[in-house]
Amino acid sequence: MTTAITLNPELDREKYARLYQDNNRVHIPDILTQESAEAIYQAMLNEVPWQTNFNDGEKGHTLHQIQIDAMNEVQRDLLTTHVHQKAKYDFQYVFNAYSLSDARAQNLNPGLFINKMLDFVNSDEYLRFMRQVTGYEEAAFSDAQCTLYRPGHFLSDHSDDVGGKNRLAATVFNFTPRWRADWGGILQFIDEDDHIIQGMTPCFNALNILKVPQKHSVSYVVPHAEGGRYAITGWLRKGKPPKI
Numbered sequence: 001m002t003t004a005i006t007l008n009p010e011l012d013r014e015k016y017a018r019l020y021q022d023n024n025r026v027h028i029p030d031i032l033t034q035e036s037a038e039a040i041y042q043a044m045l046n047e048v049p050w051q052t053n054f055n056d057g058e059k060g061h062t063l064h065q066i067q068i069d070a071m072n073e074v075q076r077d078l079l080t081t082h083v084h085q086k087a088k089y090d091f092q093y094v095f096n097a098y099s100l101s102d103a104r105a106q107n108l109n110p111g112l113f114i115n116k117m118l119d120f121v122n123s124d125e126y127l128r129f130m131r132q133v134t135g136y137e138e139a140a141f142s143d144a145q146c147t148l149y150r151p152g153h154f155l156s157d158h159s160d161d162v163g164g165k166n167r168l169a170a171t172v173f174n175f176t177p178r179w180r181a182d183w184g185g186i187l188q189f190i191d192e193d194d195h196i197i198q199g200m201t202p203c204f205n206a207l208n209i210l211k212v213p214q215k216h217s218v219s220y221v222v223p224h225a226e227g228g229r230y231a232i233t234g235w236l237r238k239g240k241p242p243k244i
Contacts (some may be wrong), residue, residue, distance in 0.1 A: 003039040003113075006121040007129060008032055017133045023187065024211040026133065027200055031173065037205035041175045043114040043157050044230050048146050050214065054083055054094040062097075080152070093155040095149035095218075101234075104244065116143045117232055118182040121171070122244045128238050136168045141241035142234050149229035154220040157190055160235065161213035170210045175230040176202040183225035190215040202229045209236075 008030050020026040032040075052063040071079075086092045100118040103109055120126055131139050142186035160170050172187060179185065179202045187200040187208060199219075200208050210216060212235070221229060 003035055005036045005116050006033045007039065007125060011129075013129065013132050016133070020133050020209060020211075021135065023213060023244065025198075026209050027204070028133075028207045028209070030094065030205055031207040032205055034205070037175065039113065040117060040173075040232070041113070041177065041204070041230065044146055044148070044175060044232075047112050048098050048114055048148075050098055050148055052094070052148075053097045054079075055092060056082075056086065057090065087154070087156055087239040088124055091156050093156065095153040096150065096228075097145050099143075099145040100146065100232075101143040101242075105242070114146060116244065117146075117173075121234060122241070130169075130171075130209075134169050134211075134236065136236065136238070138238040139168055139236050140238050141244070142171065142236050144232055144234040147229075147231050147233050149221050149231075151219065151221050151223045152227050153218075153229075154184075155218035157188075157215055157217040158165065159213035159215050165235070166237045166239040167212040168238055169236045170212055170214075171234050171236060172208040172210075173232040174202050174206045174208070175204060175232070176227070177204045178227065180225075182222070184219045185220040185225070185229035186219045188217050188219055190217065202231065 011028070016026050016028050036056060050065065054061055054063075083092060083094050098114075100115060104115065104118055109115070121144050126142070127139060130142075131137055160167055171184070181199070181201045185202050187202075188196045189198040189210075190195045
């Protein structure tokens with residue numbers, strides 16, 4: 001696949017910069033050219049080697065597909081029960097993912113088309129756009145991971161404020177062609193009284209940008225949801241960029 005990943009040239013950058021400054025977050029539809037978005041979606045459908053990510057307290061875990069396939073029904077049920085019990089009181093997540101940044105650092109799967117997305121979010125074109133919209137002139141690089149929320153997946157409330165990571169803003173590129181709000185998977189913003197003050201429904205070829213820190217979550221995806229919630233997430237960061 002030779003398609004280049006390109007920003008939509010008709011984006012109203014000043015409009016989205018105003019919205020971001022007023023709200024500390026912004027939803028930008030039609031962020032890429034249609035050809036770019038279609039190519040990314042097809043790559044996420046057909047070539048991404050999905051893993052299952054979940055946490056136990058502050059420790060993250062990754063299960064590769066071969067490990068999932070080796071589990072029996074009792075083991076899968078025990079894992080689900082463990083995750084749900086933890087979610088009652090603590091930060092918890094479970095979803096499919098594939099870190100483009102980690103794969104690049106380990107030289108894994110270099111021939112995948114989806115790797116172009118990591119190059120794109122570190123390109124001069126994209127970083128100029130992000131500096132203009134967010135106002136963060138110190139923004140130096142971005143990281144990226146593919147995410148897929150299937151029925152039963154969720155991400156509980158958190159702020160993305162991790163010491164030493166130098167995160168300025170979180171980014172969510174959405175590539176879900178069809179989704180209903182009542183299926184869950186909503187990017188929810190939460191105020192100091194634990195009220196949900198805004199929700200962004202997954203859609204196709206849209207970028208959500210949110211200032212760090214900011215309390216948010218991804219709501220539970222219901223069992224009858226069709227397909228999956230496809231996105232490429234990451235953070236706009238300051239400091240010395242890694243070798244891309």
